Amino acid sequence: MFQGEMTKVEEMKKMKQQRRTVIGILLAASLAQGLIYPTMAYGLDAEVPDPITDSSVTYHDDGSVRVQNAPDDANEANRTDGSADDAADGDILGEESTPTPAPASPDANTGADEGTQDALTEDSTDRSAAQAPVQQESGQNEDTHNETAGVRPPSEDYTGRITYQGAVYYFEQGQMVKDAEVYESGNWYMYDADGRMVTNREIPVRVSTGRTKLVRYDADGKMHKGVYTENGKRYFYDKVTGGRVSGVWRMLNEDGQGTRWVYYSTADGTMQFGEQYLNYDREHTGWYYFDTRTGKMAHGVIWVNSSGGKWVYYDRYDGRMRYGEQYLNYDREHTGWYYFDTRTGKMAHGVIWVNSSGGKWVYYHIKNGKMQYGQQYLNYDREHTGWYYFDTCTGKMAHGFTSLPASGKDAAKTVYYHAQSGKMQYGGHLINNRPYYFDKNTGRKYSGTEVVNTLVRTARNYCHSNLNASNALVSAGGIFCPKGPCMSFVWCVYHYSGMDVFLANGTSAAGRPSGYPDDYYNWYARNGRLTRTPRVGDIAFFYFSSGAGWATNASHAALVVGVNGSKVTVIDAAFYNIAERVASNSGGTYPLPKAYGHPDFQ
Numbered sequence: 001m002f003q004g005e006m007t008k009v010e011e012m013k014k015m016k017q018q019r020r021t022v023i024g025i026l027l028a029a030s031l032a033q034g035l036i037y038p039t040m041a042y043g044l045d046a047e048v049p050d051p052i053t054d055s056s057v058t059y060h061d062d063g064s065v066r067v068q069n070a071p072d073d074a075n076e077a078n079r080t081d082g083s084a085d086d087a088a089d090g091d092i093l094g095e096e097s098t099p100t101p102a103p104a105s106p107d108a109n110t111g112a113d114e115g116t117q118d119a120l121t122e123d124s125t126d127r128s129a130a131q132a133p134v135q136q137e138s139g140q141n142e143d144t145h146n147e148t149a150g151v152r153p154p155s156e157d158y159t160g161r162i163t164y165q166g167a168v169y170y171f172e173q174g175q176m177v178k179d180a181e182v183y184e185s186g187n188w189y190m191y192d193a194d195g196r197m198v199t200n201r202e203i204p205v206r207v208s209t210g211r212t213k214l215v216r217y218d219a220d221g222k223m224h225k226g227v228y229t230e231n232g233k234r235y236f237y238d239k240v241t242g243g244r245v246s247g248v249w250r251m252l253n254e255d256g257q258g259t260r261w262v263y264y265s266t267a268d269g270t271m272q273f274g275e276q277y278l279n280y281d282r283e284h285t286g287w288y289y290f291d292t293r294t295g296k297m298a299h300g301v302i303w304v305n306s307s308g309g310k311w312v313y314y315d316r317y318d319g320r321m322r323y324g325e326q327y328l329n330y331d332r333e334h335t336g337w338y339y340f341d342t343r344t345g346k347m348a349h350g351v352i353w354v355n356s357s358g359g360k361w362v363y364y365h366i367k368n369g370k371m372q373y374g375q376q377y378l379n380y381d382r383e384h385t386g387w388y389y390f391d392t393c394t395g396k397m398a399h400g401f402t403s404l405p406a407s408g409k410d411a412a413k414t415v416y417y418h419a420q421s422g423k424m425q426y427g428g429h430l431i432n433n434r435p436y437y438f439d440k441n442t443g444r445k446y447s448g449t450e451v452v453n454t455l456v457r458t459a460r461n462y463c464h465s466n467l468n469a470s471n472a473l474v475s476a477g478g479i480f481c482p483k484g485p486c487m488s489f490v491w492c493v494y495h496y497s498g499m500d501v502f503l504a505n506g507t508s509a510a511g512r513p514s515g516y517p518d519d520y521y522n523w524y525a526r527n528g529r530l531t532r533t534p535r536v537g538d539i540a541f542f543y544f545s546s547g548a549g550w551a552t553n554a555s556h557a558a559l560v561v562g563v564n565g566s567k568v569t570v571i572d573a574a575f576y577n578i579a580e581r582v583a584s585n586s587g588g589t590y591p592l593p594k595a596y597g598h599p600d601f602q
Contacts (some may be wrong), residue, residue, distance in 0.1 A: 148176070148195055150164065151164045151176065153176075157173050157174050158171050159171060159173055159174075168221065169196065170182055170195070170197070178192070178195045179193045181205070187222040188242065190215070190221070197217075198217045198221065199217055199220070201217060202215065202216040213241065213242075214243065216228060216235075216237055216242070225238065225240075225242055233270045234295075235264070235270060236249070236251075236264060236269075244269045245264050245269065246269050248263050248284055249262055249263075249264065250262075251295075260294065262290065262296065262297065263276060263288065263295070263297065273291065274289065275288075275289050275304055276288050276290060283318070284320075286321055287321035288319050288321065289302060289312075297314075297319040299316045300313065300328075300330055301313050301328070302314065307344050307346060310344065310347065311346070312340060313340055316330045321340075323341065323342045323343075324342050325338075325354055326339070326340060334370075336370040336371055337371035337395065338364065338370060339352060339354060339362075339364055347364075347369040349367070349380075350378075350381075350384065352364065357396065360396040361396070362397065366380045371395045372390055372395070373390050373391065373392045373393075373395055374392050375387060375388075375404065375407075376389070376390060386423040387443065388417065388422050388423060389402055389415075389422075398417045399420075400417060400419060401415075401416050402416070402417055415442075415443040415444060416429065416436065416443070416445065425443065427440055428500055428506070430501055430505055435501040435506070436501070437451055437498070437501065440498070447602070448602040451502060451602075452537035452601060454499060455493055455497055455499055455537050459493045459559050459561060460561070460571065460580075462492070462493070463571060463578050464577060464579060469489040469573055470515060473491050473515055477513065478513030479514040479519075484573070486557045486572050487514065487515050487516060487520065487557045488515045490520075490557050491503065491513050491515075493571075503539075504520055504523045516551075517541060517551065517554035517555060518551050520539065521595070524539075524595075524597035524598070529600070530598070531595065532595060534560050534563050534593075535598065536560055536561060536562060536563060537599065538599070539557055539560070539599075540559070541556075541593055542554065542555065542556035542583075542590060543594045544556060556572070556574070557572070558583075558593075559572070560596065561580065567582055567583070568582070568593070569581070569582055570582075
């Protein structure tokens with residue numbers, strides 16, 4: 001071999017060794033930064049081009065690299081969400097981020113506000129005056145052949161850039177690079193089908209998997225990475241692949257402290273704000289809310305303006321709007337059961353029906369919406385004003401008789417909550433055809449003794465008074481008896497003591513109060529409540545044969561106020577006054593009554 005040939009071979013070996021040294025340095029930097037081969041840095045299962053044998057990757061002595069057809073292993077982070085730009089949920093958008101899926105269930109290990117150590121501050125660019133994002137179109141350069149024909153490299157084996165008529169071109173071994181990306185000095189550049197460097201544009205780039213990503217190149221031709229703002233709209237280009245992202249991502253907060261989940265539209269890649277309905281995969285289908293300034297995904301109970309304004313709940317883990325019964329426990333103010341409308345998500349307030357526990361009425365606080373328990377005084381509309389009781393365990397509204405334990409100054413008591421409305425009842429009530437009386441202030445049920453004592457006390461208060469019992473009865477719509485006021489007086493005692501419900505269960509044979517003793521005698525007879533044994537509180541029915549042809553069974557009535565052996569003390573209206581009189585078969589104002597009507601005093 002000639003000496004010249006030996007020198008040439010030695011030079012070629014030297015150049016090859018230099019090239020391998022550059023390749024080694026470049027590969028080491030690429031693996032560390034995840035820039036050229038991010039899949040290798042991530043340890044993902046991807047096909048990586050061989051730096052020596054793969055013809056799609058070309059290395060040059062000046063340190064540049066050309067990637068024909070932009071293989072995704074060279075600039076793609078293997079992200080998928082089904083969109084055209086190859087973005088996926090869950091990455092912390094930072095220079096050294098590693099893909100992590102957005103949490104979709106309470107078992108997820110990250111929350112919306114959790115910080116991460118590898119999240120870096122966003123690099124942002126504002127191009128409000130720049131050209132709007134467009135896709136590259138073939139044939140967009142006029143008279144391309146004539147323009148590129150004048151571009152000549154300085155030598156046949158020249159590798160590097162050439163600027164010609166304001167456009168930048170790149171040559172490799174004397175050949176113009178077209179429709180390919182070139183890696184130079186730590187940045188990616190794109191040269192279009194005409195060989196021109198792409199600048200100030202967003203273009204689709206097809207990767208080796210057959211998918212397409214949208215990439216933006218800045219004014220100097222560098223692939224843009226990070227935040228990009230244009231005309232008030234905000235985009236984000238992946239810090240590794242440069243692909244425009246879409247879907248739900250985790251973003252470093254603007255102050256660098258902690259992270260937040262944000263949403264970039266799957267349609268145009270712009271950051272979205274306010275209420276948003278997502279439906280781009282199974283895990284992201286439903287309503288979400290993103291802060292109107294920062295885009296931060298909402299978690300917890302917040303106020304939204306839709307549907308006239310409402311409080312709604314976005315799940316504390318995945319941020320999706322929740323419906324129906326929900327148990328919240330994410331802070332002191334929001335711990336307990338709540339209910340959110342099954343269609344609109346609106347928080348319930350007041351008394352509503354829920355289907356749990358076999359169905360029940362419950363009460364959600366009129367202000368904070370939390371389920372309430374125990375005794376509750378409601379006053380939020382005409383139908384819901386009064387005392388109610390809700391089970392201390394289930395929150396179920398009480399109906400019917402309920403025993404309440406002592407509380408503070410209030411002694412234990414039995415009360416009655418209306419069978420339909422659940423509201424505490426007061427005064428006299430006929431329940432299951434039996435009369436009861438409940439204190440007008442506390443709702444406490446009176447015992448039979450308390451009812452009798454009240455009647456006797458009222459009757460004695462009218463003794464020797466000028467009460468016109470007949471007029472009082474007629475004024476209340478009763479039937480006037482011209483034979484005397486005796487039955488009218490008995491009615492007045494029950495009526496003015498509030499115990500009307502105990503007199504013939506609040507009715508009479510005539511369907512309204514009556515001044516005739518016969519009407520009440522017959523009612524007690526029909527209902528099996530006539531007796532020969534007197535008790536205090538009973539109605540004494542007399543039958544005086546003389547002049548009583550107008551009566552069938554009873555011509556006189558009085559209230560029994562005392563029983564002493566064979567003597568019965570009554571109070572009645574007779575002889576033009578109201579007084580206590582004794583009935584006895586052995587001396588007294590009257591003989592013993594014919595029978596006694598016994599009210600159901602429990």
